[in-house]
Amino acid sequence: MRNDTPYTPSTAYPFGFLDAYAKREIRRSILKAVALPGYQVPYASREMPMGRGFGTGALQLTLSVVGPDDTLKVIDQGSDDSVNAVNLRRFIRKTCPGIQTTTLTEAATVLQSRHRIPEKPLTEEQICILQVPYPDPLVYVEPTEEKRRTMHGEADYARLWVKLYEDMREFDEITISHRYPTRINGHYVLDPSPIPRYDVPKLNRSRALILFGAGREKKIYAVPPFTKAEPLTFEDVPFRTETFVDADGNRLACRRCGATDSFLDEFTTDTGEKVFQCSDSDYCLSRSQGPASAIYTEARHDA
Numbered sequence: 539m540r541n542d543t544p545y546t547p548s549t550a551y552p553f554g555f556l557d558a559y560a561k562r563e564i565r566r567s568i569l570k571a572v573a574l575p576g577y578q579v580p581y582a583s584r585e586m587p588m589g590r591g592f593g594t595g596a597l598q599l600t601l602s603v604v605g606p607d608d609t610l611k612v613i614d615q616g617s618d619d620s621v622n623a624v625n626l627r628r629f630i631r632k633t634c635p636g637i638q639t640t641t642l643t644e645a646a647t648v649l650q651s652r653h654r655i656p657e658k659p660l661t662e663e664q665i666c667i668l669q670v671p672y673p674d675p676l677v678y679v680e681p682t683e684e685k686r687r688t689m690h691g692e693a694d695y696a697r698l699w700v701k702l703y704e705d706m707r708e709f710d711e712i713t714i715s716h717r718y719p720t721r722i723n724g725h726y727v728l729d730p731s732p733i734p735r736y737d738v739p740k741l742n743r744s745r746a747l748i749l750f751g752a753g754r755e756k757k758i759y760a761v762p763p764f765t766k767a768e769p770l771t772f773e774d775v776p777f778r779t780e781t782f783v784d785a786d787g788n789r790l791a792c793r794r795c796g797a798t799d800s801f802l803d804e805f806t807t808d809t810g811e812k813v814f815q816c817s818d819s820d821y822c823l824s825r826s827q828g829p830a831s832a833i834y835t836e837a838r839h840d841a
Contacts, residue, residue, distance in 0.1 A: 554601040555633040560584050564602040564758070568749060571760035576726030578673055578690070583756040593626060593652060595753030596669040600650045603665060603749075606636035611646035615653040616801070616817035622652060643820050653716075655737040657800050657821040660746035662763060668731040670752040673759065675719040675729045693725050695770070702770060712775065721768045728759055736779040736801045741767035782814065792816045795825035 552558065560582075567581040586594040604610060612627040614620035618641040627639055640646055643658040652669040660666055676686045679697040689695070698719060705712050716732045720741060730738060731750055741748060741761050748761040761767055771777040782790045782802050789798045793813045800821055802814040816822035 556601050561602045567758045571758050572762050575765050576722030576728045578757040578759045583753045590754040593669040595751030596667045599667045599751040604648050608647045609638045609640050611649045613651045617819045641820050653732050655740045657818040662745050664746040666746050667749045670731040670750045673752040673755050673757040719770045738769050790814050795822045
């Protein structure tokens, strides 16, 4: 994809921390994942200077595809300033000299995210990389990985359908709030990382390439641009997302920008009052501050 900066005695690490062989292997795995939408491609997940479970899989994908001419955005549950997002962005900046970082969704060429897909629509010029703790939705119904591979290959998801049916019988609805199983291109069912159901429709016919990296489980999978993505649901039970309505059926609004079309986080104030605010900080700031938000969302260097 891009030339790698060769190792010299004057540099502590090659560009992107990973050596050229690791990057090539990850890029080959990415190409296979794009060619087989939804298929979990195994790869040799490398040791990173952080604990597994903190986004090492997505970080390896980011370091393998990003170049000095890219602009990077890193978010955690929609926020650019959470501990996870700040530390990952700082590490990437230190190991990728010349790269620019931003909090503007539309300005980024590469986006790494945990738990959210940005509210603003992505474009063909962008790559969205999602952190994944558990890549296989069949793990709920089959503990043996070898059997799960056979089930995926045969598109045998009967036991997963049974689990959804049992959920309906017990609770009168499918209660999965995140990691909702989604069929890609009519065959493989994947775990779309811990994104809420609100974000699952964004996978369908997405203009951007969406990559998933599970470092602990050593798997990579993808949803290529303009690919069909369908959440599993019954014909008489339509898929629904979080509604964010009050007791009177009115749609709740963000307390800061007034948005009624975004995913909201719930907070409790010191007085015990429950308030709601946009999960996506860039979307919220762009609505509340308008052009002035560009001051906040310029590419910036983390200390």
